[in-house]
Structure formats: C-alpha cells, structure tokens
Amino acid sequence: MSSNSIPDVRGRAKALDRDDPLSFTRSEFNIPTRAQIASTRLADPASELKTTASSDGDASSPCVYLCGNSLGLQPKRTPVRINQYLSTWATQGVQGHFKPLEESPLPTWVDADAKAAKLIAPIVGAEASEVAVMQTLTANIHLLMSAFYRPEINGRHKIILESKAFPSDHFAVETQIRHHGLSPETSMVTIKSPYSEDNVISTYDIMSVISTHAADTALILLPGIQYYTGQLLDIPTITGFAHKHGIFVIWDLAHAVGNVRLSLHDWDVDAAAWCTYKYLNGGPGCIGGMFVHSKNSLVTKEITDEKPEEGYRNRLAGWWGNDKKTRFVMANKFHPVGGAAGFQLSNPSILDITSLSASLEVFELAGGVPTLRKKSLQLTKFLEGLLNGMSEEDRKLFRIITPADPDQRGAQLSIALANNLLGTVMHELETRGVIVDERKPDVIRVAPAPLYNTFEDCVDFVEAFAAALQAGRDNAKSG
C-alpha cells in the first residue's frame, strides 16, 4: 500500500469501530480463528486449536471473514436454539408439533414456518402473509414459474433474463420453457450490456430489451443483486416498466436479502425468491424463502370439485399449502391458504427453520435492515477507498467492477484481477487468514457484512491483498 499509510488507516478504522453503534452484534457470531481456517481437522469450536496456521498474525485471533455474500457466519444463538429443538424432539417426540412448552423460546413445529415468515417480512418489506419460508431458492423459482409462467393460456411465451445469470436461474428458465413444449431458442431472451465489458447492465439496457419483446413476453427473471458484479438493480423501476407491458417479474434476491433495503410490497413486486445462507446466516443449504404479492395469491371463491382451479392461481401443490384449518382433515381436495403460504408443498425442516430463526433474532437485535444498511454503506465505501488508495503498481493488477454508486450495490465489491492472478491471490489471502471467494475466471468477491465485520477487517484485507499482489509479481519475475 502506498497512498494508504497503514498506521493512519488502521487508526481511522479503529476509531470508526469504536464509534460504531452496531459493533455489539459482532460478539453474537462465531468468527473462526486463523488457526481454525487453516486446520484440516474437525474441531470442537469451543476448545482452543493449536496449529501452526497462518504466516501472519496470531493463530488464535479471528480470521478476516469477508465472505457473507457466499455463506454467512454462524450466530452463537444457532447451536443454543438447535439444542433446544433437539431437546424438544428428544423429550416430546411427535407432540413437538402441537404442544407449547413453558419457557421454550421456540414455536410449536406446526407454527414454525409462519413465525419465521413473520420475522423475515420486515427484512424484505412485505406483509407476513406475503412471505413463505420453504424449500430452496432454485426450487422456489421453479414453483413460482409453475404458477405464473403459463404460455398455453395467453400465448405469451418468452422469458427474459440476463445473459450472465447465475447458472441455476438459467437452467430453471431453459427447462421451464422446454417443460411447456417450447424451445429456449425462440422463447428465451437474454439481456447483455452493449457497453460494459463486465456486463454491468443499466436500467435502460433492460428496458430496451423489454420493449423489443414486450408483445410476447410472459415473464422476466432478474437478480436483485447480480452475483458476479455485485450490481444492485433498480427493482421498482424495472418492475413498474414491465407491468406497463403486462409482464410478470420474478426477482432472485439471493444476494439482496438481508443486505439492502427492500420494499417488495410497496414496489408492487409480483414475486421473489431467496436463499438464507448468505447475509441471513441460516447455515449451508438452509431453507429458502418466497414472496408472492398479496394481489397474486388470492383465494377468492369456494373451490368446487367441478372447477378445482377456479378461485385461485393454479400451482404445483402439496398438503402444506392447504388451508391450515382443513390440512389435517386429509381430504383429497386442495384448498390453498391465501398468501404465499399457499404455495408450500411439504412440512418444512424444523432444524432449518430453527437455525434461520436464531439468526433472525440477531437481525431484530440490530434494529433491522435500515440500521445494517447504514453501516454497510460506510463499510463498503471505506473498503473501496482503501483499494483505490493502493500503489500504482498494485492498481495495474486489478479493477473494481462493482458500480461505484453506493445506490447500485450492496455490501460486496467484485475485484477483477489481471494476469491470471486468481489462484495466487486466493492462496496468499488464505495463508494470511483472509477468507473471500472467487468466481472464475478472474474475480474475487469481497463483502464486509455489517453484522460481524469491522472497519479494521477492511484494512487487514487490503494489507493482505497488497502482499498477495506482490507475490503475484514475484512469481511472474521468477517464472
């Protein structure tokens, strides 16, 4: 680092951390030590690990974890709540479904999904009835499309998505189109930025593709935040524009939920889905979530055997989407509950919901997304400033591809590396106790999460990054 003098920026970072009203939430998390992330042995996290881990820093000090965009860290409440759940199961068996226990912070299992939906609703800006905690992200995208992509009904057959969509989203769209007997060649439209080599797509780019294909487009699937570039799309403007053309929009909020402010109901978003293992810290592969605007999930009429679909939007259904009042009557007549919950299939994993709900407690403690976003904007700007202040020699080896406008990004900065440096940089960062993630061919994604990251983490990262770039230069000289 050159224009950043380390003692100066570290002093500034320490002062910002001292003044941070949210600093208390860091202690709510298990932050792996440098020794732990270097270890190859299964560890009891409570006991101290003795390994010769990192080449830098104290092995027992916390690592620099800037990877909440991929997998959020474990809240300390998670094992506590999971043990309470295990104890309920061990001592109550099947009664855990319905029997409330004195002094238990956990809901009965039959109510666990509804309670978790209530906790998530303010995070996505929705009414509780518009949120369902269910399945996983890709499965939920498929379920939403099963209800809202119906080319055989109105002849609109095209689905618009971005050309660099997350592969799972791309596969979901392709296979939905085929599922309806159509061909992706004629029914799938991809948006590519005509100007940006990194495929940062402007709202204008998106609108012009929508305009071109408006007449026969049924549906648009877009990310709230693009996973590779970290770009935050203008959800309300794009949704409003699509609606003018009679097009339904589904948002993949994997990287947006718990990261940026969302007002799905007020923005008139049709439907959305997300995972909970990133900024929501639910744990790897944890249960996902779905939003369906109240206007799209109405159950308006008594459902008859003659016209079973009349009165509600058809969907792929399961018993957990049935009205709770008649769910256990076991009649073979599907009567969906109104709202997003009517799209559920199976009884959900209570282990997952317990894990997710433990983290949602921390969101409440922190004062919710508006408070977190305020700190997140500061943290990411601070990190960006440090990166931009690196030596000219370093600056030649990378560029930040995430938009510089804070309103067009969340916590994450994506850094594109030059000269095939990805492998070296990842290795060097890891040996220095820094965890970020890579997206091939040349990007590292660095995301300070306001719930547990500090300004000093940003300084530690940039210091290690400078050393990693130096190692890259040294390798090039010697190789």
Ligand SMILES: Cc1ncc(COP(=O)(O)O)c(C=O)c1O
């Ligand atoms: C943007 C995006 N969409 C979809 C997925 C797939 O998620 P899942 O494996 O939970 O279906 C991911 C996973 O990280 C993602 O980042």
